[in-house]
Amino acid sequence: MDAAIFSKPVRRTEKERMLECKPLLLGRLTSGRPWLYLASLGIVIPLFIADVLLPRGETAAIGYCVAPALAVGTRRPVFFFGVMCLCTVLTWGAFFLEPGGSVEWTSMFERAMVTWVLWLTSLLVWQRAAAVSELAAQAEQLETTGIELQRSNAALEAFASVVAHDLRSPLHTIGLSAELLAMEDGSFGDGERRDCIAGITRQVDRMSGLIQSLLTYGRIGFGELVRVACDCEVILTEVKESLRADLKAKHGSITNDPLPVILADPGLMSRLLQNLVENGIKYSGNAEPHIHVSAESNSTGWLFSVHDNGIGISAADAERIFEPFRQLGAKAGRRDGVGLGLATCKRIVQRHGGEMSVDSSPGKGSRFQFSIPSL
DSSP: OOTHHHHOOOOHHHHHHHHHHSOOOHHHHTTTOTHHHHHHHHTHHHHHHHHHHSTTGGGGGGGGGHHHHHHGGGTOHHHHHHHHHHHHHHHHHHHHHSOSOSOHHHHHHHHHHHHHHHHHHHHHHHHHHHHHHHHHHHHHHHHHHHHHHHHHHHHHHHHHHHHHHHHHHHHHHHHHHHHHHTOOSSOSOHHHHHHHHHHHHHHHHHHHHHHHHHHHHHHHTSSOOOOEEEEHHHHHHHHHHHTHHHHHHTTOEEEEOOOOEEEEOHHHHHHHHHHHHHHHHHTOTTSOOEEEEEEEEOSSEEEEEEEEOSSOOOGGGTTGGGSTTOOTTTTTTOOOSOSOHHHHHHHHHHHTTOOEEEEEOTTSOEEEEEEEEOO
8 A cells, every 4th residue: 555645735626627537535525634633533432432332332333434534534644544443443342341132253253344344445445545646646747748748839839930940041042042053144153153152052051050950959858868977077178179170270278177977978968068168169259268167066966167258148148048049149140050059058957957057247258057966
């Protein structure tokens, strides 16, 4: 028997839903009311008196079966079984106090039958309460899933709208360039044709980058998270190597404090650090980019910090910057990439059970922090 059925409260909306599809159960209908403690014990007293005073009073002891139906409503297993044991003791205690007039073995047999019916009733009541509680939990889960589904649908609509917009622009440019290339009136010179071909190539690369970013972002939310011993020092070294050309072009540098070995997905951690470092390089403004990575342990795991000296983020953008397709340079008319870098970072952190935030102000750089809990 599962004691959890007594400890999980059921919200009124779920109770009503259960009552529509299941017969009424006294313990369920009145669950959680304090007077059930008194009622469960109070009904036992007159039944015991009747059992002792009346000839063949063991028949009155059948009424003890009402006690478990009331006691189950308290959702306290200790109290429930205490009431059952009390009823059993009183049933047999009355055997020694009942008046004469009945054959001793007959009284013993009937009291044994009363005890059997009493415990059978308690078992059925318990199973009934467990079934109703399980149905209520499933209803709650369905309700939660429905709410999440509505949110996902809303997010998907916004997601699809942005994707359609970002894909439509390069496709329009490609179509226009193709039309110009198809002109055969001699007004299109070789230099202009080369420019059109170069423009087509850029737009194709842009769409390819968008699609790849979408695939990466989508895949992060699915599949098994493989947690192994992950040396963050090694991962950062690999990130530095992959971004060497970008760092050299901007005369940038990456420094770090000693980084820990944690239980995490190495591939996702590499993507996380690379996106944050790359973000610091990309939005360094006119300054030579400098990114510093550090980590400190806390009561739940590790808190990482990635600090850059870039253009910074306004307080209004501190939350929105992690939304898909949000870009730091969009307000200034500059759109580098597709705006999924930081959204991907936050999704990676959340998959590991952590949280991510940014502390920044315009012109003073940014400090991105994320937590990776220990298992």
